[in-house]
Amino acid sequence: MNNENSDFLKTLGIYLFGQAKKFSLRFKKAPTMKELMIVYYSEAKSAKLTGKKVAWITSGGPVEPLIAMDVIPVYPENHGAMIGASKMGAGLCEKAEAMGYSSDLCSYARSDISCATINGGPIGGLPRPDMLVCCNNICGTVLKWYEVQARYFNVPLFILDTPFCHTGYSEDTARYVRTQIDEYIKFIEEICKKKYDFEKLRQVGLLSYEAQKLWQAVLDTAAHRPAPMSAFDAFFHLALIVTLRGTKEAVQYYQNLLAKMKDRVARGIGVVPDEKYRLLWDNIPIWPRTRWLSEKFASHNACLVADTYTSAWCGTLKYINEENFLDSMAEAYTRIYLNIGVDEMAKTVIEMIDKYKADGLVLHSNRSCKPYSFGQLDIQRIVEKERGIPSLMIEADMVDDRSFSESQISTRIDAFMEIIKERKKDKG
Amino acid sequence: MDKIAEFRTIIENPYSYLQKIKDESGKKVIGYVCSYAPEELIYAAGALPVRLFGSDSIIHRADLHLQSYCCSLVRGILEEALSGRLDLLDGMVFPHTCDSIQRLSDVWRLNLLKSFHADVVLPVKLNTPSAKRYLIDVLNKFKTDLERWLNKEITDEDLTRAVKTYNAIRSLMTRLYRLRCENPQVISGQDFHTLIRAAMIVERNHFLEALTAITADLEKIAPDKKLSGAKRLVLTGGICNHPNVYDAIEDAGGVVAGDDLCTGSRYFEGAIDDHLPPLDAIAERYTKRAVCPAKHSGLTSRGENLVRTPHAFDYPYLKEMLDREKIPSLLLEMEEQTQAGGQLQTRLETFIQIL
Numbered sequence: 095m096n097n098e099n100s101d102f103l104k105t106l107g108i109y110l111f112g113q114a115k116k117f118s119l120r121f122k123k124a125p126t127m128k129e130l131m132i133v134y135y136s137e138a139k140s141a142k143l144t145g146k147k148v149a150w151i152t153s154g155g156p157v158e159p160l161i162a163m164d165v166i167p168v169y170p171e172n173h174g175a176m177i178g179a180s181k182m183g184a185g186l187c188e189k190a191e192a193m194g195y196s197s198d199l200c201s202y203a204r205s206d207i208s209c210a211t212i213n214g215g216p217i218g219g220l221p222r223p224d225m226l227v228c229c230n231n232i233c234g235t236v237l238k239w240y241e242v243q244a245r246y247f248n249v250p251l252f253i254l255d256t257p258f259c260h261t262g263y264s265e266d267t268a269r270y271v272r273t274q275i276d277e278y279i280k281f282i283e284e285i286c287k288k289k290y291d292f293e294k295l296r297q298v299g300l301l302s303y304e305a306q307k308l309w310q311a312v313l314d315t316a317a318h319r320p321a322p323m324s325a326f327d328a329f330f331h332l333a334l335i336v337t338l339r340g341t342k343e344a345v346q347y348y349q350n351l352l353a354k355m356k357d358r359v360a361r362g363i364g365v366v367p368d369e370k371y372r373l374l375w376d377n378i379p380i381w382p383r384t385r386w387l388s389e390k391f392a393s394h395n396a397c398l399v400a401d402t403y404t405s406a407w408c409g410t411l412k413y414i415n416e417e418n419f420l421d422s423m424a425e426a427y428t429r430i431y432l433n434i435g436v437d438e439m440a441k442t443v444i445e446m447i448d449k450y451k452a453d454g455l456v457l458h459s460n461r462s463c464k465p466y467s468f469g470q471l472d473i474q475r476i477v478e479k480e481r482g483i484p485s486l487m488i489e490a491d492m493v494d495d496r497s498f499s500e501s502q503i504s505t506r507i508d509a510f511m512e513i514i515k516e517r518k519k520d521k522g
Numbered sequence: 523m524d525k526i527a528e529f530r531t532i533i534e535n536p537y538s539y540l541q542k543i544k545d546e547s548g549k550k551v552i553g554y555v556c557s558y559a560p561e562e563l564i565y566a567a568g569a570l571p572v573r574l575f576g577s578d579s580i581i582h583r584a585d586l587h588l589q590s591y592c593c594s595l596v597r598g599i600l601e602e603a604l605s606g607r608l609d610l611l612d613g614m615v616f617p618h619t620c621d622s623i624q625r626l627s628d629v630w631r632l633n634l635l636k637s638f639h640a641d642v643v644l645p646v647k648l649n650t651p652s653a654k655r656y657l658i659d660v661l662n663k664f665k666t667d668l669e670r671w672l673n674k675e676i677t678d679e680d681l682t683r684a685v686k687t688y689n690a691i692r693s694l695m696t697r698l699y700r701l702r703c704e705n706p707q708v709i710s711g712q713d714f715h716t717l718i719r720a721a722m723i724v725e726r727n728h729f730l731e732a733l734t735a736i737t738a739d740l741e742k743i744a745p746d747k748k749l750s751g752a753k754r755l756v757l758t759g760g761i762c763n764h765p766n767v768y769d770a771i772e773d774a775g776g777v778v779a780g781d782d783l784c785t786g787s788r789y790f791e792g793a794i795d796d797h798l799p800p801l802d803a804i805a806e807r808y809t810k811r812a813v814c815p816a817k818h819s820g821l822t823s824r825g826e827n828l829v830r831t832p833h834a835f836d837y838p839y840l841k842e843m844l845d846r847e848k849i850p851s852l853l854l855e856m857e858e859q860t861q862a863g864g865q866l867q868t869r870l871e872t873f874i875q876i877l
């Protein structure tokens with residue numbers, strides 16, 4: 095009883111704090127990421143109090159159908175990134191290993207699974223889910239991971255199966271995924287115990303489309319020389335397009351951000367002082383080391399102007415029909431960056447190199463993420479052949495700091511930058 | 523066992539056997555990487571499906587395409603291909619099972635493309651009607667791809683004939699398997715493993731004939747074999763390409779009485795209903811047999827069946843279930859190139875002693 099009481103009081107505290115924050119944001123023109131995240135997580139963590147449902151969902155999963163039904167989406171991967179950024183990854187991963195999870199498994203999964211058992215991590219764990227939504231458009235790992243969590247929390251799991259598109263998008267796939275969207279909607283209806291609101295979904299779809307367009311426009315500003323923002327900034331601003339696309343808050347946030355970046359462009363302000371070299375980043379950030387890496391590259395006057403990771407959340411705009419979100423989302427969610435063949439990924443990388451005028455490519459070979467990392471060596475070769483620019487591969491892990499060797503990576507970056515400088519000199 | 527000797531030679535050097543088949547019969551040989559490849563269709567098309575395993579050689583060519591933390595089976599298969607040893611293959615089939623195999627297919631397509639390259643992107647869940655419908659669509663598409671490539675129609679009769687051959691092999695293997703479960707002395711684990719491997723390589727009609735004779739022989743001698751006091755173990759997991767493990771277990775005083783390996787019982791369990799339209803029937807078998815660790819079909823289906831070890835994600839919960847039932851278990855993490863050396867032996871011995 096005592097425990098329950100203190101739990102209740104804690105939740106109430108979180109709720110009131112979040113509401114106060116939310117109220118204060120009404121009078122602010124441009125709420126910060128931190129403020130928005132506080133409101134978001136406090137609403138998620140006090141869902142039990144407000145009677146809202148919470149769904150855990152994979153980062154590439156379709157969140158709009160949840161938002162339209164007032165379900166709060168929570169992202170274990172975003173949580174994993176926070177764990178990584180706050181340098182708690184190694185500890186939580188070790189704990190998962192002690193529980194019997196092999197160190198070969200994705201470190202988002204390992205840190206999330208161990209975090210759930212102790213409510214640890216930077217925000218004291220995620221709120222308990224009422225349902226799990228797993229979309230395998232990013233990897234097969236999430237399937238096993240969500241099975242683990244569904245057993246642990248004993249809640250229903252919906253799997254949205256988006257068949258891998260090695261070379262294009264077949265009719266069979268289109269039909270299968272489209273049918274599952276209906277099944278998904280039924281699943282949500284059943285758990286929320288109310289009729290699905292398709293009109294609301296239409297509105298949420300419009301907002302989602304709008305936010306993705308804005309996010310792309312924000313990233314595009316880095317095509318200017320000097321770039322007003324870098325990939326490291328994108329890693330930071332990404333959180334809302336992942337967690338809250340489909341809401342007004344996200345649209346407003348990216349409108350403000352875009353205005354700010356445009357202003358910097360107009361005034362010729364670059365994020366890296368005296369920007370001389372422009373690089374493209376591939377794969378998930380090395381969360382515990384973003385700052386170190388950012389400073390390291392800046393010390394060479396190099397700016398990471400774009401990356402394949404943050405652009406994945408607006409990479410399928412071309413498949414979305416904003417007038418018919420419901421039908422077009424099947425294709426958009428199936429053809430995302432990680433669910434396509436290596437050759438198509440290489441094509442995307444080359445387009446980005448051209449668009450952002452990159453002088454070199456930095457690839458993070460990420461032990462945790464197999465679908466992202468296997469194929470990188472071929473992408474590297476294709477890019478070198480097609481564009482003749484140098485590239486560097488860094489072996490590390492997005493969360494687990496134990497596999498980061500600072501001195502070695504530092505030396506390799508120095509050597510790589512020497513090559514870039516030489517090449518640029520030759521080109522004049 | 524004399525009749526097994528032939529297969530021992532074949533699995534020791536499958537490539538020269540396959541070359542011979544090609545030279546003699548002009549058959550096309552198609553490689554595949556996982557037991558979810560719809561072999562029956564390949565066989566019905568008149569080609570020979572051959573399962574690829576990793577490599578015994580040191581991996582260096584594959585390093586140029588797949589990082590060292592990629593699973594050793596996948597790296598090994600790529601090494602074999604890049605070294606030219608798989609040049610005799612006319613085509614490749616990649617069923618969608620895990621993230622590594624998925625990328626292996628891409629790397630293959632970009633570097634080693636054969637005249638036939640098929641991705642059979644099966645559904646990851648096997649327990650809904652829409653997934654089943656899609657599964658049938660995928661099989662149909664695969665059939666059309668084969669037909670286009672070979673420039674010939676695969677008729678229902680072809681399919682039914684192939685299904686019958688496979689059913690016969692699978693049912694004999696199951697009989698052998700049961701025989702061995704009841705009486706492990708009948709055939710050594712190593713020999714049994716040889717037969718399983720051969721079932722995935724050897725021309726199937728020939729294999730069926732030989733297997734029929736072998737099974738009959740073994741069934742005859744079975745009643746005379748006495749049960750030994752060996753401890754009975756169940757092997758479980760993904761792919762187990764380690765005949766050495768069988769030896770090591772037997773040396774340590776145990777015997778493998780059952781398994782759910784992809785290269786073991788999962789490969790031959792379940793008959794295809796030959797009264798249904800063939801593709802529907804093939805799909806049906808996929809949805810019914812023991813689920814592969816890389817697939818989903820309900821939350822505990824991997825745990826209810828038997829004693830199991832990992833897919834890495836499943837290990838903790840399987841361990842917990844086993845502990846609850848007071849069934850001791852041992853986790854062996856093995857790479858393709860691992861030799862059954864002293865350490866493995868010691869761990870097995872210690873484990874078997876406590877049983």
Ligand code: SF4
Pocket residue numbers: 171200201202203232233234235236378462463464465466
């Ligand atoms: S394996 Fe990669 S895509 Fe999958 S959850 Fe981990 S980081 Fe994300």
Ligand code: SF4
Pocket residue numbers: 593594595596619620621622623760761816
């Ligand atoms: S399922 Fe596991 S063992 Fe099989 S290929 Fe994939 S990673 Fe390797």
